[in-house]
Amino acid sequence: MLYLIGLGLGDVKDITVKGLEIVRKCQRVYLEHYTSVLGSCTKEELEAFYGREIIMADRDLVESFDHEGSNEDEILKGASTDDVAVLVVGDPFGATTHHDLMLRAKEKGIETKAIHNASILNAVGACGLSLYKFGETVSIPFWQDEWKPESFYDRIVSNRKNGLHTLCLLDIKVKERSVENIMKKRNIFEPPRFMSTQQASQQLLEIIERRKKEGEGASNGSEVFDETAECVAMARIGCDDQKMVFGDLGQVMAHTDMGKPLHSLIIAGNIEDYEREALTPLKP
């Protein structure tokens, strides 16, 4: 059987009782660690708590498989008789890659089961904004010299036009190789990088500035979403040292150090009175 088990957002004890019982009976336990990372515990702490060895699973291990049906799919090897767990930070279905794994298992006749847990997508409700009033979720990637996409900006504009809040998931780079190392086929990995709410805000402000210059009054989004937009910066949600700050994009978000990762940024839409009541204590 293949189990996909959500770990929640904080430390070892955020796994569910059901999830823990399953992990402790599994023959092999993988930890997926490229779509997210655990807030405040290490692999060793997890191993001690579970009494199980943990195999770190990067993108290659989780996603690589052989279309010819041979047994190159290491995670699924023997899973029709053995119990195999893949641990996922948050909820198992926060990333579509885990659906692929489930489908591959089903194709091989392996039974599957998901154990749900908190995800950043629902835990952001902690700030006081109504979860029912969020529009499409966006991902903000690290810009590179020649690559500065801004489609996430237009999706935020579209949400704001409908009065909706936007959760911005901020980029994570884990086990990435430089272009040079990829070219030379060297398995040398860059140190992990996690986008801060400050970096995300600065990228957004750069887009807003460019649009305002280019637009000169035209409808290019900056009339709906500019530096005065109200936002919530969130860090380490679900951890003991979680932090939430409410303020505008230009003055507050771009200048507030939220500390260690992981960070998320919410661009608010129309804020109702009952939401503002909960947000007000979060002003810096």
Place this chain on the structure above:
Amino acid sequence: MLYLIGLGLGDVKDITVKGLEIVRKCQRVYLEHYTSVLGSCTKEELEAFYGREIIMADRDLVESFDHEGSNEDEILKGASTDDVAVLVVGDPFGATTHHDLMLRAKEKGIETKAIHNASILNAVGACGLSLYKFGETVSIPFWQDEWKPESFYDRIVSNRKNGLHTLCLLDIKVKERSVENIMKKRNIFEPPRFMSTQQASQQLLEIIERRKKEGEGASNGSEVFDETAECVAMARIGCDDQKMVFGDLGQVMAHTDMGKPLHSLIIAGNIEDYEREALTPLKP
């Protein structure tokens, strides 16, 4: 200290390890049971598992309080020295009423802490639709003879215009009194009612039919959302007997019996290939 503890969606073992440890040390434990209900366990099973008596908390108990600052707020009584837990099905912030409770506690100088868990808002990812492509969430209420609101229909239309999926939360009536019993001040409660995906679909089809008749080609939403819309019916998500069905609103959703509550209905927007691959096995 006031703890708000998410129970997840299924049975007693869906609480987190951290949540369970807290419940077992609390002096008083309340179960909020009007915004949602546990999928597959009873109050007695929870009490046996926790080794704690559970006080059922209806809307009056959770929301009623005295603005003058007297101690009518039963849940918060003594919570500056005692540990009090309020258990919430799903995640603590799935309903705004729980923010109110937190704010009232803070006003009285009582420390608060939330223990997150899975919510229907992220667990619906189990069907294969990307959680990032959901728009605003809507609630579909039971229609009454003289009261047939349809604002949820327009919000689904707005989501579909942007290619986004819509999660429809279906009405729950727990501990409701008839108009006659309210008038006569009798505390006689109606049996609980839970809207099925069939009932929700029929209400949606009634709106579509009316709009088509009234519209005669005008832009009233029915050109964007009609009976051919692709949907996912979900029942008892997170429970061992969860069920998911993928099909169109008119032929499939309106005629598929999903069994016991709780049900949710998703109206899909644009379905990407990778989403359709996961949905296809859910066809009836």
